[in-house]
Amino acid sequence: MKLTILGCYSATPRINTNPTAQVLEINNHMFLIDCGEGTQVELRRNRIKFNRIKHIFISHLHGDHCFGLVGLISTFRLLTRTTDLHIYAPKGLKEVITLQMKLSDSWTNYNLIFHELSAKVSEKIYEDDKVEVHTIPLDHRVYTNGFLFKEKLGERKLDMNAVLNADIDVAYYRKLKQGADVPDNSGHLVKNSEVTLDPKPPKSYAFCSDTAYSEAIIPIIKDVDVLYHESTFVEKNAMLAAPTKHSTAKQAATIAKLSNAKQLILGHYSTRYDNLDVFKAEAETIFPNVVLANDGKTFEF
Amino acid sequence: MKLTILGCYSATPRINTNPTAQVLEINNHMFLIDCGEGTQVELRRNRIKFNRIKHIFISHLHGDHCFGLVGLISTFRLLTRTTDLHIYAPKGLKEVITLQMKLSDSWTNYNLIFHELSAKVSEKIYEDDKVEVHTIPLDHRVYTNGFLFKEKLGERKLDMNAVLNADIDVAYYRKLKQGADVPDNSGHLVKNSEVTLDPKPPKSYAFCSDTAYSEAIIPIIKDVDVLYHESTFVEKNAMLAAPTKHSTAKQAATIAKLSNAKQLILGHYSTRYDNLDVFKAEAETIFPNVVLANDGKTFEF
Numbered sequence: 001m002k003l004t005i006l007g008c009y010s011a012t013p014r015i016n017t018n019p020t021a022q023v024l025e026i027n028n029h030m031f032l033i034d035c036g037e038g039t040q041v042e043l044r045r046n047r048i049k050f051n052r053i054k055h056i057f058i059s060h061l062h063g064d065h066c067f068g069l070v071g072l073i074s075t076f077r078l079l080t081r082t083t084d085l086h087i088y089a090p091k092g093l094k095e096v097i098t099l100q101m102k103l104s105d106s107w108t109n110y111n112l113i114f115h116e117l118s119a120k121v122s123e124k125i126y127e128d129d130k131v132e133v134h135t136i137p138l139d140h141r142v143y144t145n146g147f148l149f150k151e152k153l154g155e156r157k158l159d160m161n162a163v164l165n166a167d168i169d170v171a172y173y174r175k176l177k178q179g180a181d182v183p184d185n186s187g188h189l190v191k192n193s194e195v196t197l198d199p200k201p202p203k204s205y206a207f208c209s210d211t212a213y214s215e216a217i218i219p220i221i222k223d224v225d226v227l228y229h230e231s232t233f234v235e236k237n238a239m240l241a242a243p244t245k246h247s248t249a250k251q252a253a254t255i256a257k258l259s260n261a262k263q264l265i266l267g268h269y270s271t272r273y274d275n276l277d278v279f280k281a282e283a284e285t286i287f288p289n290v291v292l293a294n295d296g297k298t299f300e301f
Numbered sequence: 302m303k304l305t306i307l308g309c310y311s312a313t314p315r316i317n318t319n320p321t322a323q324v325l326e327i328n329n330h331m332f333l334i335d336c337g338e339g340t341q342v343e344l345r346r347n348r349i350k351f352n353r354i355k356h357i358f359i360s361h362l363h364g365d366h367c368f369g370l371v372g373l374i375s376t377f378r379l380l381t382r383t384t385d386l387h388i389y390a391p392k393g394l395k396e397v398i399t400l401q402m403k404l405s406d407s408w409t410n411y412n413l414i415f416h417e418l419s420a421k422v423s424e425k426i427y428e429d430d431k432v433e434v435h436t437i438p439l440d441h442r443v444y445t446n447g448f449l450f451k452e453k454l455g456e457r458k459l460d461m462n463a464v465l466n467a468d469i470d471v472a473y474y475r476k477l478k479q480g481a482d483v484p485d486n487s488g489h490l491v492k493n494s495e496v497t498l499d500p501k502p503p504k505s506y507a508f509c510s511d512t513a514y515s516e517a518i519i520p521i522i523k524d525v526d527v528l529y530h531e532s533t534f535v536e537k538n539a540m541l542a543a544p545t546k547h548s549t550a551k552q553a554a555t556i557a558k559l560s561n562a563k564q565l566i567l568g569h570y571s572t573r574y575d576n577l578d579v580f581k582a583e584a585e586t587i588f589p590n591v592v593l594a595n596d597g598k599t600f601e602f
Contacts, residue, residue, distance in 0.1 A: 103362040
């Protein structure tokens with residue numbers, strides 16, 4: 001997996017900071033998560049090919065998470081895209097986009113497929129043979145979902161020395177990869193575990209923004225490899241976090257700890273902070289493995 | 302008047318080029334004309350104070366002219382604006398903005414006043430004691446208006462030597478400035494033209510984008526001081542201009558010539574051209590005083 005941060009600041013786009021948008025590259029997918037104003041320019045700046053984006057996940061309908069979407073949809077049209085585009089977003093966004101298309105008399109020349117979200121509990125919204133995406137219901141001022149991206153457990157790997165020693169016909173290799181016990185050439189059953197190795201452990205990534213501190217998400221993101229959790233504020237401004245339903249760095253770290261995440265990425269910073277190190281320092285008092293998102297930064301895991 | 306070009310390219314925002322937006326400073330107003338995606342960032346880059354913008358004029362509802370508006374409206378709210386904001390735009394934009402506000406549960410804390418345009422003939426849409434704004438109906442794929450900004454003729458200036466020689470009481474100065482003949486201290490009528498000077502000639506600016514070549518606009522913009530006219534293409538790509546209802550540099554220059562404009566500013570370039578000099582050279586074969594708009598460029602007149 002590779003995560004590219006296109007924007008990780010809250011509220012408004014500025015000269016050197018962008019609102020929320022990120023691209024998760026996972027098993028040949030390029031999933032776009034949120035799409036604040038200016039996202040299409042940041043995609044260009046980070047040399048991400050527009051045509052590789054086939055699925056866009058929108059957490060909620062505050063402008064700093066979705067105002068760049070209609071422009072991106074229009075640009076796809078101008079670039080004569082033909083690939084289907086799937087958008088997973090709270091109910092309502094389809095109506096806005098459709099109205100804007102209608103008023104500009106600019107229908108797309110590709111299939112634009114909305115998957116409108118309104119469930120209050122976690123649901124699986126995407127699945128193929130290698131990846132699943134689940135919503136993570138968050139606690140914000142408007143209906144908001146985070147997204148959990150999970151690789152599926154791959155096939156078992158053949159331990160070729162053991163397979164050859166056991167004298168198993170090549171016709172059974174596929175069954176071995178699927179975990180079955182198979183007969184050798186003399187008809188004796190060979191235990192799968194004796195001739196195969198565990199597949200690479202599947203990785204997972206959870207995107208949680210925007211949200212107040214919410215332990216309700218812990219069962220959903222339990223044991224996640226990488227958790228992106230918003231930290232709009234630090235504790236000295238906690239009085240601002242509560243009414244706006246945002247989190248502090250300490251709260252983000254507490255969620256990372258309680259959910260047994262392996263790594264925590266912080267983001268969605270208020271632009272009131274000149275130095276982001278205060279976020280990292282505060283989170284590290286609770287959870288050891290903390291990194292800071294920043295626009296243009298990439299993470300591989 | 303001072304014109305600041307925030308963006309003057311067609312179609313999509315890119316790393317170094319912005320869609321249409323410009324600010325006209327005229328008699329202490331800061332009029333924002335069009336508002337493509339990224340306009341709020343360009344306002345910051347050009348150090349234009351958000352609070353000075355009280356009137357926004359939107360030509361049409363193609364994305365490269367209006368997709369930045371909802372973000373700007375939201376940012377004004379986040380910056381706790383209290384000043385009224387007037388938006389002059391084709392019918393429909395109010396519905397889009399209202400829907401987006403509703404879905405994000407983010408009503409403005411200032412008065413947002415829409416003036417919806419649907420007339421097919423030129424109309425006066427703004428007037429105060431010093432400035433008027435009129436629509437310029439354009440010929441584009443959707444309902445589109447350009448805008449003519451006109452200073453009003455100011456008061457006549459007192460020729461103080463002549464006024465004192467004519468022995469006119471100070472109580473009549475106001476009437477003199479208004480153009481009236483007034484009595485001197487002996488009761489003889491003094492002709493206004495003998496003791497006053499013409500006011501500074503009022504300036505005018507016409508913004509015409511997007512549009513096909515249209516001589517219908519000439520009576521409206523006749524004798525304009527500065528004409529901004531789109532030139533999306535040059536003549537060798539004229540076959541692209543006609544079906545998309547855009548203009549070439551030569552066509553823009555022809556309109557400048559026929560309307561007796563003093564100066565022509567070209568803009569709304571297709572991003573297919575690496576060198577903008579071709580636009581200027583082509584226009585100058587028809588009309589002598591041509592300048593090229595570019596993002597961040599300012600013009601004083």
